[in-house]
Amino acid sequence: MLEKLFQLHAHNTTVRTEILAGVTTFLTMAYILFVNPSILGETGMDKGAIFVATCLAAAFGSAVMGLIANYPIALAPGMGLNAFFTYTVVMGMGHTWQVALGAVFLSACLFFLLSIFKIREWIINSIPLELRSAIAAGIGLFLALIALQNAGVVVDHPATLVGMGDLSQPSAVLAILGFFLIVGLVALNVTGAVLIGILVITVASIFLGISEFGGVVSLPPSLAPTFLQLDIAGALDIGLISVIFAFLFVDLFDNSGTLIAVAKKAGLMRKDGYMPKMGRALIADSTAAMAGSLLGTSTTTSYIESAAGVSAGGRTGLTACVVAVLFLLALFFAPLAGSVPAFATAPALLFVAVLMASGLAEIDWSDITTAAPVLLTALAMPLTASIATGIAFGFITWVAAKLLSGRWRELNAMLVILAVFCVIKLALF
Numbered sequence: 001m002l003e004k005l006f007q008l009h010a011h012n013t014t015v016r017t018e019i020l021a022g023v024t025t026f027l028t029m030a031y032i033l034f035v036n037p038s039i040l041g042e043t044g045m046d047k048g049a050i051f052v053a054t055c056l057a058a059a060f061g062s063a064v065m066g067l068i069a070n071y072p073i074a075l076a077p078g079m080g081l082n083a084f085f086t087y088t089v090v091m092g093m094g095h096t097w098q099v100a101l102g103a104v105f106l107s108a109c110l111f112f113l114l115s116i117f118k119i120r121e122w123i124i125n126s127i128p129l130e131l132r133s134a135i136a137a138g139i140g141l142f143l144a145l146i147a148l149q150n151a152g153v154v155v156d157h158p159a160t161l162v163g164m165g166d167l168s169q170p171s172a173v174l175a176i177l178g179f180f181l182i183v184g185l186v187a188l189n190v191t192g193a194v195l196i197g198i199l200v201i202t203v204a205s206i207f208l209g210i211s212e213f214g215g216v217v218s219l220p221p222s223l224a225p226t227f228l229q230l231d232i233a234g235a236l237d238i239g240l241i242s243v244i245f246a247f248l249f250v251d252l253f254d255n256s257g258t259l260i261a262v263a264k265k266a267g268l269m270r271k272d273g274y275m276p277k278m279g280r281a282l283i284a285d286s287t288a289a290m291a292g293s294l295l296g297t298s299t300t301t302s303y304i305e306s307a308a309g310v311s312a313g314g315r316t317g318l319t320a321c322v323v324a325v326l327f328l329l330a331l332f333f334a335p336l337a338g339s340v341p342a343f344a345t346a347p348a349l350l351f352v353a354v355l356m357a358s359g360l361a362e363i364d365w366s367d368i369t370t371a372a373p374v375l376l377t378a379l380a381m382p383l384t385a386s387i388a389t390g391i392a393f394g395f396i397t398w399v400a401a402k403l404l405s406g407r408w409r410e411l412n413a414m415l416v417i418l419a420v421f422c423v424i425k426l427a428l429f
Helices: 002-006 015-029 032-043 047-069 081-090 097-116 120-126 129-151 170-187 193-207 238-265 278-295 306-311 317-338 342-362 368-384 387-404 413-428
Strands: 075-077 154-157 161-164 300-302
Touching (some): 002 317, 015 193, 015 306, 015 317, 032 097, 032 317, 047 075, 047 317, 075 278, 081 097, 081 387, 097 238, 097 278, 120 413, 129 154, 129 170, 129 368, 170 193, 193 342, 238 278, 238 413, 278 300, 342 368, 368 387
Antiparallel strands (some): 075 300
16 A cells, blocks of 8 residues: 555665654754744743644645655744744734634745646746745844843843853853753754753753643643634735735745755755656645635645655655654644743754755845845844844845846836835835
8 A cells, every 4th residue: 555655665764764764854843833832922822722633634735746746845833934924923913823824825826826727937937046045044043132132142122132151150151051952962963952951951950940830641632722713804904914924035035945955955856956746746736725724724845854764764755744643643742832941942943044044144245235135134033023024125126226226127017016016005105
């Protein structure tokens, strides 16, 4: 049955190898089980329900990817998108988390339609690679600021907006040590380095009496507080258009980049760059995002950590299905997730920020018409606490810089339309 479903022989792999790859991928991305409830919980959502929604959304998305596209790519609620959901849409703009879930659902529906009608390629090809790198880096810097704030390393200051916190506090010390630990483990190629870092700091925190131990295993909490609680009608408000498109664009770029990177590493991409079953993979991703919003979590997307499973030999959808099963088993570890303090997940956020900001190394900083929009995009996200605003600044500055420097031929219709839309959005909403 497994041979028929996943064509193991044709991909030169075995059941044992695929299971090992699935376990490896799960260990590298399991930190989301602790980080997602910590971030989304700040909106007032029930953390137990978020934990269950995270497990189910990851399990559903990974299984759909494995069964429909037969790719060794796992899915879960995306980092950055969950921060945008909490700190921009809910806490910044003042919308309820139900409305934010509605915006996630609508963006996933648009993503699904773009995948069905194959418009995705046109949109992605219309956005310069440098701007896509800037968006990823900006999200990384946004996560870094949140991480440092959760750790107590950065605090608000009436004169300078931000300042350094009290580094003698146990939470700040443990968070800093946790980050050092993760970096060291990753440098040594230790599988599950981020997860190990979170758990070590959590255990240390409990041992020192800083946080309480809630247990390890129990029956899953109720999903009822978040299940089908999305407010789609509220998300149709005209002021939320930019939010919906921000969810869409970030998911579109992040997902496409992840699919291409992992498929290339797994040898699933042809020499001419064509990726078989790309359409199926995108449909799986958008379907998972819709399901996630119904369950009660932010946008579900493909995880670059899937590359760890590919390195362990994963080549088919069986790897993703193994990840799905492991996320279902994780449902019984809700007490452990509830025992993890915010400062223990801060090192994980900061490390993810490092990975996301790495794309800035590929920017041609000698070209001012590229450097200016890229830097403004990346800085605007953490400084305005809004991914949508950063994207808007990026599109507007890119078009303005190219026009005023006489390089209008480097623009395309899609970029100009987006820039005009962003100007209207910033001016009126």
